[in-house]
Amino acid sequence: xxxxxxxxxxxxxxxxxxxxxxxxxxxxxxxxxxxxxxxxxxxxxxxxxxxxxxxxxxxxxxxxxxxxxxxxxxxxxxxxxxxxxxxxxxxxxxxxxxxxxxxxxxxxxxxxxxxxxxxxxxxxxxxxxxxxxxxxxxxxxxxxxxxxxxxxxxxxxxxxxxxxxxxxxxxxxxxxxxxxxxxxxxxxxxxxxxxxxxxxxxxxxxxxxxxxxxxxxxxxxxxxxxxxxxxxxxxxxxxxxxxxxxxxxxxxxxxxxxxxxxxxxxxxxxxxxxxxxxxxxxxxxxxxxxxxxxxxxxxxxxxxxxxxxxxxxxxxxxxxxxxxxxxxxxxxxxxxxxxxxxxxxxxxxxxxxxxxxxxxxxxxxxxxxxxxxxxxxxxxxxxxxxxxxxxxxxxxxxxxxxxxxxxxxxxxxxxxxxxxxxxxxxxxxxxxxxxxxxxxxxxxxxxxxxxxxxxxxxxxxxxxxxxxxxxxxxxxxxxxxxxxxxxxxxxxxxxxxxxxxx
Amino acid sequence: xxxxxxxxxxxxxxxxxxxxxxxxxxxxxxxxxxxxxxxxxxxxxxxxxxxxxxxxxxxxxxxxxxxxxxxxxxxxxxxxxxxxxxxxxxxxxxxxxxxxxxxxxxxxxxxxxxxxxxxxxxxxxxxxxxxxxxxxxxxxxxxxxxxxxxxxxxxxxxxxxxxxxxxxxxxxxxxxxxxxxxxxxxxxxxxxxxxxxxxxxxxxxxxxxxxxxxxxxxxxxxxxxxxxxxxxxxxxxxxxx
Numbered sequence: 240x241x242x243x244x245x246x247x248x249x250x251x252x253x254x255x256x257x258x259x260x261x262x263x264x265x266x267x268x269x270x271x272x273x274x275x276x277x278x279x280x281x282x283x284x285x286x287x288x289x290x291x292x293x294x295x296x297x298x299x300x301x302x303x304x305x306x307x308x309x310x311x312x313x314x315x316x317x318x319x320x321x322x323x324x325x326x327x328x329x330x331x332x333x334x335x336x337x338x339x340x341x342x343x344x345x346x347x348x349x350x351x352x353x354x355x356x357x358x359x360x361x362x363x364x365x366x367x368x369x370x371x372x373x374x375x376x377x378x379x380x381x382x383x384x385x386x387x388x389x390x391x392x393x394x395x396x397x398x399x400x401x402x403x404x405x406x407x408x409x410x411x412x413x414x415x416x417x418x419x420x421x422x423x424x425x426x427x428x429x430x431x432x433x434x435x436x437x438x439x440x441x442x443x444x445x446x447x448x449x450x451x452x453x454x455x456x457x458x459x460x461x462x463x464x465x466x467x468x469x470x471x472x473x474x475x476x477x478x479x480x481x482x483x484x485x486x487x488x489x490x491x492x493x494x495x496x497x498x499x500x501x502x503x504x505x506x507x508x509x510x511x512x513x514x515x516x517x518x519x520x521x522x523x524x525x526x527x528x529x530x531x532x533x534x535x536x537x538x539x540x541x542x543x544x545x546x547x548x549x550x551x552x553x554x555x556x557x558x559x560x561x562x563x564x565x566x567x568x569x570x571x572x573x574x575x576x577x578x579x580x581x582x583x584x585x586x587x588x589x590x591x592x593x594x595x596x597x598x599x600x601x602x603x604x605x606x607x608x609x610x611x612x613x614x615x616x617x618x619x620x621x622x623x624x625x626x627x628x629x630x631x632x633x634x635x636x637x638x639x640x641x642x643x644x645x646x647x648x649x650x651x652x653x654x655x656x657x658x659x660x661x662x663x664x665x666x667x668x669x670x671x672x673x674x675x676x677x678x679x680x681x682x683x684x685x686x687x688x689x690x691x692x693x694x695x696x697x698x699x700x701x702x703x704x705x706x707x708x709x710x711x712x713x714x715x716x717x718x719x720x721x722x723x724x725x726x727x728x729x730x731x732x733x734x735x736x737x738x739x740x741x
Numbered sequence: 742x743x744x745x746x747x748x749x750x751x752x753x754x755x756x757x758x759x760x761x762x763x764x765x766x767x768x769x770x771x772x773x774x775x776x777x778x779x780x781x782x783x784x785x786x787x788x789x790x791x792x793x794x795x796x797x798x799x800x801x802x803x804x805x806x807x808x809x810x811x812x813x814x815x816x817x818x819x820x821x822x823x824x825x826x827x828x829x830x831x832x833x834x835x836x837x838x839x840x841x842x843x844x845x846x847x848x849x850x851x852x853x854x855x856x857x858x859x860x861x862x863x864x865x866x867x868x869x870x871x872x873x874x875x876x877x878x879x880x881x882x883x884x885x886x887x888x889x890x891x892x893x894x895x896x897x898x899x900x901x902x903x904x905x906x907x908x909x910x911x912x913x914x915x916x917x918x919x920x921x922x923x924x925x926x927x928x929x930x931x932x933x934x935x936x937x938x939x940x941x942x943x944x945x946x947x948x949x950x951x952x953x954x955x956x957x958x959x960x961x962x963x964x965x966x967x968x969x970x971x972x973x974x975x976x977x978x979x980x981x982x
């Protein structure tokens with residue numbers, strides 16, 4: 240319980256299926272790479288876009304089947320992007336200096352502080368004592384924590400790193416560790432992953448990509464989306480999805496056996512209560528950690544006022560940087576550099592995923608793919624409800640092929656708005672529901688920053704992530720389609736579900 | 742006195758009532774030959790007042806063999822001087838509808854070898870790469886509503902990448918500045934920009950290569966896959982199951 244390290248050790252294949260996937264994944268990735276590389280060139284596609292797609296698909300197969308550790312696949316991808324002339328050396332290398340990589344690095348220093356000062360342990364024990372008598376309540380407590388944090392901290396990576404130490408300690412109390420992951424652990428990490436991502440769609444300030452979508456709807460669609468417009472459409476979908484996943488996850492996807500329903504620490508709950516009591520009042524080091532974390536949290540929560548207060552915006556990575564300076568300050572800080580648990584393998588994995596994603600965007604491959612997909616459908620011949628289902632489904636599942644919400648928004652939203660106009664539908668009727676899915680990036684460990692961070696705990700496989708993530712997206716899609724026929728229509732967002740294009 | 746005042750007010754109003762001439766469409770289609778030369782065909786649609794003179798900027802700086810292919814009745818044109826960047830068009834005396842003008846010219850160096858490094862010097866891009874640079878500035882006062890340039894590569898060539906496309910796509914634009922496409926087995930690139938006022942510019946830099954794939958990838962890929970299947974067969978060995 241005292242230990243919270245993010246191991247670089249590759250995860251062992253656990254089942255026969257996983258071993259076969261590893262064995263066949265390597266040649267499978269190469270076969271897909273060669274197939275795409277040697278396909279007759281699409282007229283709208285540059286050679287760099289074609290080779291970039293081939294490289295990304297190879298990496299995607301390898302990330303999913305794991306013949307190599309994921310960070311080695313990232314390094315292979317970065318090398319392939321260079322030698323296929325998809326990207327130049329500089330943009331590939333520059334990804335390691337991206338804001339998101341810095342945020343991850345600095346947030347891990349803050350996370351190490353919570354562990355070293357035992358503040359994480361205290362908070363976890365408190366959580367278990369109050370809510371953790373049963374696994375289901377412990378999981379629900381985390382949904383509530385993520386729900387409370389979502390409107391306060393827009394940076395999903397920050398929210399993830401803040402709660403990660405709690406997740407690891409609570410999972411270990413329920414018998415799930417890196418060496419012996421169990422279904423409680425899978426539910427714990429994947430439910431939190433879903434919570435961090437999906438609950439960002441509650442408000443339009445939940446992520447910067449949401450705001451970009453609102454900008455597109457206003458500038459191209461001619462409709463202003465107000466805070467409450469977004470919230471009354473997005474909040475019910477996100478909250479109901481999380482409640483469904485809380486139930487479905489532990490009952491159907493990863494059923495928690497009776498033995499894992501209660502804390503598995505020797506001595507049981509009384510021991511945990513005793514440990515919590517034995518920690519006594521907050522130590523001076525814990526108070527310092529709390530104060531430093533409070534400063535960072537305050538800066539994360541008040542970013543919209545920074546320009547007014549300080550004349551400069553202190554973005555999330557710089558707020559974390561200030562926190563890291565305070566944490567590492569000689570004598571007055573709480574941590575020495577060698578005590579910070581920085582998972583470099585995770586940063587390399589992220590860098591590779593971003594380099595691949597950016598290459599798809601920069602070469603125009605992603606945009607070309609979306610146009611081909613929508614261009615091949617005759618949406619004029621089908622009722623609104625069917626067009627809505629197709630467009631929202633494409634938007635929802637397209638996150639599996641990108642690594643950036645912003646890029647996906649910039650590519651998809653203008654196309655959806657233009658298509659709505661061409662079909663004679665109000666752009667809001669398709670663009671707003673599509674925008675609500677921007678943050679639902681839960682399908683793969685490369686789909687978003689929290690995904691990368693949580694995957695590094697080695698408590699679930701890529702397949703586990705895929706299974707859970709696809710279920711989350713499908714539940715969300717079904718709720719969105721049902722809402723289009725009812726709730727969205729009643730509040731004036733969508734026309735009649737069976738209306739035909741004019 | 743009253744008549745003079747009315748007359749002077751009318752004089753002030755007249756320029757406002759007559760719409761300034763504008764080029765509502767300026768489309769250039771440049772077909773590139775394997776030797777790097779190109780043939781450009783331009784179509785202009787010009788709207789403006791009767792007998793109004795319009796300065797038209799040429800879409801290419803270096804050109805030869807300027808020829809008018811088609812012009813609306815009554816449209817008068819002063820062909821450009823050698824190396825000139827613009828020419829003058831006078832609209833018909835009784836212009837009721839926009840006038841149309843089609844002309845073509847040759848471009849001596851549309852498509853150049855990307856890099857001419859000295860023997861033994863380090864190359865920064867493959868020797869067979871070709872670069873297509875295109876830039877246009879509206880040097881004249883006439884507004885260009887819709888400007889498009891379509892560049893078609895010779896058969897057997899393919900765009901490696903769009904290296905530059907300016908100005909950057911704005912939030913209100915759905916289409917990228919340069920879109921790749923193709924027709925009849927030849928790949929093309931379309932550059933477009935709306936509402937070019939005097940001084941506005943647009944440009945693109947494209948890299949093209951002969952369209953052939955090295956078999957090295959196939960050989961290396963098959964060899965690596967084979968080696969892995971042999972070297973890692975213990976992953977699925979029966980005793981592991």
